[in-house]
Amino acid sequence: MRAFAVVAAVLVGHFASAPGVVAAGPMGTIGDVPSDGELNGSNFTYPFPLQKYKFESQRQEVEMVFMDVAPTVEPNGKVAVCLHGKNFCGPTWERTARELAGVGYRVILPDQVGFCKSSKPESYQYTLQQFCYNTRSLMRALGIENVTVIGHSLGGMTSIRFGLMFPEIVDRIAVMNPIGLEDWRAIGVPYMSVDDLYVSESQSNYSSIRGYEQPTYYVGEWKDSYDVWVNMLVNIYQGSEASRFAFNQALVTDMALSDPVVYEFGRLQPQTLMLIGDKDNTALGKQWSPPEVQAKLGHYDVLGKQAAAAMPNAEIIEFADLGHAPQIQEPDTVHQALLGWLAK
Numbered sequence: 246m247r248a249f250a251v252v253a254a255v256l257v258g259h260f261a262s263a264p265g266v267v268a269a270g271p272m273g274t275i276g277d278v279p280s281d282g283e284l285n286g287s288n289f290t291y292p293f294p295l296q297k298y299k300f301e302s303q304r305q306e307v308e309m310v311f312m313d314v315a316p317t318v319e320p321n322g323k324v325a326v327c328l329h330g331k332n333f334c335g336p337t338w339e340r341t342a343r344e345l346a347g348v349g350y351r352v353i354l355p356d357q358v359g360f361c362k363s364s365k366p367e368s369y370q371y372t373l374q375q376f377c378y379n380t381r382s383l384m385r386a387l388g389i390e391n392v393t394v395i396g397h398s399l400g401g402m403t404s405i406r407f408g409l410m411f412p413e414i415v416d417r418i419a420v421m422n423p424i425g426l427e428d429w430r431a432i433g434v435p436y437m438s439v440d441d442l443y444v445s446e447s448q449s450n451y452s453s454i455r456g457y458e459q460p461t462y463y464v465g466e467w468k469d470s471y472d473v474w475v476n477m478l479v480n481i482y483q484g485s486e487a488s489r490f491a492f493n494q495a496l497v498t499d500m501a502l503s504d505p506v507v508y509e510f511g512r513l514q515p516q517t518l519m520l521i522g523d524k525d526n527t528a529l530g531k532q533w534s535p536p537e538v539q540a541k542l543g544h545y546d547v548l549g550k551q552a553a554a555a556m557p558n559a560e561i562i563e564f565a566d567l568g569h570a571p572q573i574q575e576p577d578t579v580h581q582a583l584l585g586w587l588a589k
Contacts, residue, residue: 272386273300278310284362285310286486289477292339293354295362298383302375307364309379311335311355313387314342321349323416324389326380328407329354330398330424331497332458334361337474341395341572344580348588350393355383357403359493361477365486369493371500373406381411390414393587397421398527398569399497405506408515419518419583422525422569425506426548433538434502434530442495449482449491451475457532461543462570464524471573502529510555517559518586520579521549522567545569560586 278297281290285308293312300307312335325345327338335354342352356363357376369375380403384392393416396404401423408418430436454475459467481490528542546563553561562582564571572579 272382273298275299275386283485285364286484286490287334287362287477287481288484289334289336289362289480291336291362293342298386300379300382300386302358302379303366303369305366305369307358307366307369309355309358309364309383310362311353311383312342314346314352314354316349316351317343317346318349320351323349323393324351324353324391325393325395326353326355326384328376328380328394328396328400328403329356329360330396330400331494331501332454332478333397333400333474334477336477337397337573340576341580341583344584348584353383353387353389353392355380359490359497361481365489365493367489369496371493371496373403373500373504373506374410376403377407377410380407381414384414391416393417393419395419395421395583396423397572398424399501401425402501402506405510405513405517408513408517409506409509412514415515417516417518417587418513419520419586421520421572421579422522422527422545423519423552424501424527424529425504426545426552427528427542428505428507429502429528429530429542432541434528434534434542437530437533439492439495439499442498443492446482446491446494446498447488449478451479454478458570461525461527462568463574464522464566464568466574474573498529507552510552511557513556514558517553517556518583519549519553519559519561520571520582521545521561521563522569522571522574523549523563523565524567525569527569562586 275298278295280295293314298309335356338354345352394404401420402425408415523546525545526543531542553559567574
C-alpha cells in the first residue's frame with residue numbers, strides 16, 4: 246500500500262457559481278485502502294481498487310472512499326463521476342464504470358460521507374450542497390477540473406445541485422430516475438421527525454429492503470442478482486456502525502424532504518440527459534402518507550417530462566417498462582442510450 250500523499254492543506258481558491266461565489270475547502274490526503282474487509286461499518290468487497298480521501302469537514306476529520314477507474318481503451322481525456330443513490334453505494338456503478346472506461350473515460354466512483362465504506366460521522370449537517378462540496382473537494386484533490394456528472398436517485402438529485410453550484414467545471418449531466426422532481430411536502434406528505442425516521446431505519450433488514458425495492462425499483466420482478474445490492478445494505482445496517490449509519494440515513498431522508506431541487510431546474514445550464522424508467526413510483530414519505538396523498542406522488546412518466554421541459558438544455562429518454570433502477574434492471578438498453586448521448 247502506498248503511503249498517503251499530501252495533496253494540500255490550504256485554501257486553494259474560489260469557484261464562481263450563480264448566484265454567488267463558493268469557496269473551495271481545504272484539501273486533505275489520499276491513499277490506498279483494501280477493497281475487501283471491514284471499513285467504516287461495511288465489509289462489502291469492492292470491484293475496483295479502493296482509495297480513501299481524508300479531509301476535515303464540519304470541524305471533524307472524515308473519510309470519503311472512492312474508486313478511480315482508468316480507461317480500458319485510448320483515453321478520451323474526459324472524466325465521469327458517478328453519484329450513488331440513498332440505497333446504493335459506489336459498487337452499484339460497476340457496469341456503468343466498465344462501459345464508460347470502455348469508450349475512454351476515467352471514472353470516479355465515490356461513497357458519500359455517511360454511506361457505505363465512508364465515514365459515519367457522529368454529528369453531521371447533511372445537505373445536497375455539502376455532498377456537492379465534498380465531491381468538488383475530491384475532484385480538486387485529484388486534479389480534475391472538468392467532469393461529466395452521472396447520478397441515480399438521490400445521486401441524481403445531487404448531480405443537479407452540483408450542476409447548479411459548479412457549472413464552470415461540468416461538461417454534461419446525466420441522471421437516472423432522480424428524486425427531487427416534485428415537492429413531496431407541498432403535495433401533502435406529513436412531517437416525520439428524525440427520531441421516528443431513525444426508528445424506522447434501525448429496523449431495516451433483508452425483507453424490508455427487498456419489500457421496498459421490488460415494486461419500485463424493479464416493477465414487481467426479482468432476479469437473484471438484485472440480492473447483491475440488498476445484502477450490501479443489510480451488511481451496513483447490521484455492521485459495526487449500524488446505529489450511527491441508521492441515524493445518518495434518517496438525517497439524509499429529512500434533508501431530501503426539506504430541499505427538493507424542482508424549483509431550480511430553470512437555472513441548470515449544462516447539457517443534461519434524463520434517463521427515466523416510467524414505471525417508477527418512488528416518493529419520499531409515500532409510505533406514511535394518507536391514501537389521497539399517495540395517489541398523487543411518484544408518477545415518473547409525468548415527472549420526467551416535466552423536469553426535462555423545465556431545464557434549458559435537457560433531453561429525455563424514457564423506458565416504458567422499467568422502474569427506479571433502469572441501469573440495473575436493463576443495463577444493455579440503458580447504457581446504449583447513455584453512451585449514444587455522450588458520443589454526440
